[in-house]
Amino acid sequence: MPEAAESIVLSRRGVEGSHTLDVYLETGGYEGLRKALAMNPEEIVAQVVESNILGRGGAGFEAGRKWSMLKKSTRRYLVINGDESEPATFKDHFLVENDPHQLVEGTIIAAYAIGASRAFIFIRGEFALGLERVQSAVNDAYKIGALGRNIFGSSFSLDLIVHPGAGAYICGEETALLESLEGKRGFPRIKPPYFPAVIGLYGEPTIVNNVETVSNLPWIVSRGGAAFKALGSGRSTGTRIFALSGAVKRPGLYELEMVKTTFRELIFSDDLGGGLYEGRSLKAVIPGGVSAPWITPDQLDLPLGQDEVAKAGSMLGSGSIIVMDDSTCMVRAAWRISRFFMRESCGQCTPCREGSNWIEKVMARIEAGAGREEDLELLMDLCDNIVPGVSWPPAQTTICVLGPSIPSSVAVGIRMFRDEFLTHIKEGGCPFE
Amino acid sequence: MSRFKDEVLQEALELVKLYPEARSATIPLCHLAQSVDGYLAPDAIEHIAELTSTTPAEVHGTASFYDMIQLHPVGRYVVGVCTNIACMLQGGYELLEAVEETMGASVGETSEDSLFTVEEVECIALCDRAPCLHVNYRYFGPLDEEGVKRLKSDLIEGRLEDEVPSHGVISRIKRSAPELIPLEEIDELRLVEDEQRSSRMAQKGGGDA
Ligand SMILES: Cc1cc2nc3c(=O)[nH]c(=O)nc-3n(C[C@H](O)[C@H](O)[C@H](O)COP(=O)(O)O)c2cc1C
Ligand code: SF4
Ligand code: FES
Secondary structure: OOOOOOOOOOOOOOOOOOOOHHHHHHOOOOHHHHHHHOOOHHHHHHHHHHHOOEOOOOOOOEHHHHHHOOOOOOOOEEEEEEOOOOOOOOHHHHHHHHOHHHHHHHHHHHHHHHOOOEEEEEEOOOOHHHHHHHHHHHHHHHHOOOOEOOHHHOOOOEOEEEEEOOOOHHHHOHHHHHHHHOOOOOOOOOOOOOOOOOOOHHHOOEEEEEHHHHHOHHHHHHHOHHHHHOOEEOOEEOEEEEEEEEOOOOOEEEEEEOOOOEHHHHHHOOOOOOOOOOOOOEEEEEEOOOOOOOEOHHHOOOEOOHHHHHHOOOOOOOOEEEEEEOOOOHHHHHHHHHHHHHHHOOOOOHHHHHHHHHHHHHHHHHHOOOOOOHHHHHHHHHHHHHOHHHOOOOOOOOOOOHHHHHHHHHHHHHHHOHHHHHHHHHHOOOOOO | OOOOOHHHHHHHHHHHHOOOOHHHHHHHHHHHHHHHHOOOOHHHHHHHHHHOOOOHHHHHHHHOOOOOOOOOOOOOEEEEEEOOHHHHHOOHHHHHHHHHHHHOOOEOOEOOOOOEEEEEEOOOOOHHHOOOEEEOOEEEOOOOHHHHHHHHHHHHOOOOOOOOOOOOOOOOOOOOOOOOOOHHHHHHHHHHHHHHHHHHHHHHHHHHO
């Protein structure tokens, strides 16, 4: 086991009243912003570029590079993505409830760095407590002069709006989020031309950053980009919050230095996941959200790093890790994931809308014991119609990548656990029930 | 039922002002309407259209896309049980059954006493406390059958009055801040700053050379 990494975004975890202004100020709060305001915006961008922090929302794009791509129109916006709805991802939920000031401070720093005309924090509507806490933090920030006119006596002014979502996974996709913020249905926009950094909110250039991404900014500005880059390895710098769930003794959030810990250590170390339940053995792990292909027990020594997991044919995505043991029915697991996509497809693209429906129906019938052997070919064909060649990373055939994410769990499930599918079909029922 | 009135109308007008384009207030206003009526009533849709300079059809089109916006009356408590993967692995479907049984309503239905509406929901980001559920978007987990029974009696006997407010996730949120700064003022300020900075840089560059 590597030494416990320095805690950056979860440094106030367990501190009583961590969501209050008093505790925040006692623990170094708003020092990053004060330091930032003494710098030029370009210098902050340079620090963030140097840190090489990868976006924590799922796509893993360098935040500094994204900022540099912003079209420098007179009117431009900053939107923070707190829609967190990826199954088994629960880090932003924790951050908005327990360290809202860190998020607000990070947002103000980002807004100053990119010269935002106004900033919005979009928070998943279900996070009722998180919405309350972030709004209180914003109110406090106005009170102490960290928002409004001439922030901390500088020439920088900013308004920050907390915006509630209303329940739709697709609104986590950045262009759908902008549509939603404009008061419309959450229909993703086609890229190109609608790259937010060029044509975003109200048609103006917009930066969309994830909650965890900007929550790192106070630390990066205080300690410098180089200090962040000193943690981790390769392209994966700093620490990252991993959300561990499923069949482990100690599910929860673990902030770990990137690349320095393996899946095995995260799941089995006593001070991390604590291992499986008594008498159980590991069957498969879903890394990075339900779009990601599953990994098998022989791949457990992979380090938790973005490129490392990508090279192994999956993705680190949103940093969520779901553990499945030998009591798990893989048909049921793959079915439930297909049902999620069916319910959450926005319906604009035929392969996604129709494909997710058909796959769910066929999967449900196999799980219920009413499947036929040909169904496995039918499923692979349906997958192929969404992602030609059922390749990974998937070819994009639709407006957004939700559609191409549908096949991975079904196809990988069939490839890895074909026997289990066949048993359902031959025995006319689920062997796990 | 209702159009916005009195303080709630004031609140609605404040919400509209937060956005460069009024239509952006559509969803917050839907939440606001739900905090009064429990659901988005036809009159509220009309009023929201007026406030956001759109049409009732546009408001309805937006509202119907989102799971949290109820277009029909619901029980006093909406109970959303998560059955997504992490919860399913820990007994999410068994929890859903226990909730249906205990609350006396199947998924999508409301109990006869109008107290509970049961929903099966996707991941609510409480996966380390699986299996879990929300009641009016206040979270509980992990829960077993006993836990569900206790939750029901706590709700009915008023022990969770503070923890579980009535509908409308924004009912307790109050923005308290000065009037918004006009966007033009911020843009103008930035242009001036940028210009000053680049002329300072040019001077500095000239001095160094
Ligand atoms: C279907 C879909 C769902 C997404 N959900 C989220 C989400 O819940 N939160 C998030 O931050 N990013 C989500 N993303 C990624 C965003 O589009 C975007 O890349 C991200 O917010 C950018 O922030 P970052 O660069 O800081 O990661 C999603 C993408 C897709 C395609
Ligand atoms: S791929 Fe699916 S979710 Fe994405 S835009 Fe098309 S239909 Fe909507
Ligand atoms: S899967 Fe149930 S809360 Fe995440």
